[in-house]
Amino acid sequence: MVKNSKKDRCPRCAQGSVVTDTNTGENFCGKCGYVLNEENVESGPEWRSFSKEEGENRTRTGTPTSLAMHDMGLATIIGQADKDATGKPLSSSMRSTIERLRTWDSRSQVHEPVDRNFRQAFSELDRLKDKLAVGDAVVEKAAYIYRKALEKGLVRGRSISALIASALYAACRDTETPRTLKDIGSASNIKRKDIARCYRLLLRELGLKMPVVDPIKCVARIASKAELSEKTKREAAKILKTAEENKISAGKDPMGLAAAALYVACVTNGENKTQRDVAEAAGVTEVTIRNRYKGLKLALNL
Incomplete structure (x- = not known):
């Protein structure tokens, strides 16, 4: 119980002060018991604490919503416990009714074709997320792009796997995450040409504006694979910054430019590293590194 300030007096008896019950949220008079209002906005944390025999137990309100789930995390699921709200076991007739409702609830969740499409696409997206080690922000952006593509009718007649892979590549480009078409193609086991075709379709139909990839963001990844020192990474970042100021990097492949730097x-x-070592770490050819190397030197x- 929380006693409010003395200014909050009961409107009925005008003598008792208003008291708030923290468990039920009711405001009532502490003298005559008159209930002012029964509902109150809960301003505390989103978990409830209650005591059990083993001690205090905290339960959260549920998982957060996400665009990368077929139902955005808002599904209604009938639990397996055959008990009512007070914890009493259900009767045999009510138990059979609830079991029938539970069966129809599970069937209705995959009834719509759109829902089946989302289930297949987002399970593939979850697999690509683990393989490519991308963050939740990239996955959410990819799911958003895919949902927009489905609204526009771009998925009809096309591979779901190729379209979700191209949406993930678009999300990587938009969030400036250094993942190439080759990386996504090898992770999804889809030809690079097919992903690129779907990516161009998304750009054209959805009007997406992609930022230019910064070659400096690719340096850390290549240096980690090639086992280069921190001093070399800093020197390469300086070279790329100077190249950008002199407008040399315009129109060049960012991964090849970072490898050459x-x-x-x-x-x-x-540092004893050959062109082949750096090329293999960057996923480009030695010819690309030689051409970019000559350009940077000049x-x-x-």
């Missing part, structure tokens, strides 16, 4: 930094710092006077 790392190779230049290796030569400058005397432009930056290295």
Whole structure:
């Protein structure tokens, strides 16, 4: 019980002060018992604490909503416990009724074709999330793009796996997460050409505006795979920053440019790494690194 300030007087007897019951949220007079209002907004945390024999137990209100779930996490599920709200066991007739309702509830969840489409697409998205090690923000963005594509009718006649993979690539580009088409193609076991075709379709039909990939964001990934030192990474970042200021990086593949900058930094710092080592870590060819290396040397006077 919480006693309110002295200014809050009972409107009926005008003598007792208003008291709030923290369990039920009722406001009532502490003298005559007159209930002012029965509902009150709960301003506390989203868990309820109650005592049991083993001690205090805290239960949360449920999982958060997510666009990456077929029902956004708002599904109604009839529990398996055959008990009513007070904890008493149900009668045999009511138990059979609840069992029949539970069966129809599970059947109705996969009745709509859209729901089946979302189930298949988002299970594939969850698998790609684990393989590519991307964050929840990227997954949410990919699910949002896929839902928009389904609303526009772009999924009809196309592969669900290819479209969800292209939506994930678009989300990686939008959030500036360094994942290439080759990475997503190998993770989803779909041809790079098919993902690129679906990606261009999403850009054209949904009007998506993608930012230019920053080559500096690719440096850490390549350096980690090639086992390069921190000094080399910082030197490569400086080279790329200078190249961007001189407008050399425009129109170049960011992964190839980052690999070439790392190779230049290796030569400058005397680190023993070949072009093949850096090319394999970046997923580009040695010819690309040689061409970008020559361009960086000429432009930056290295």
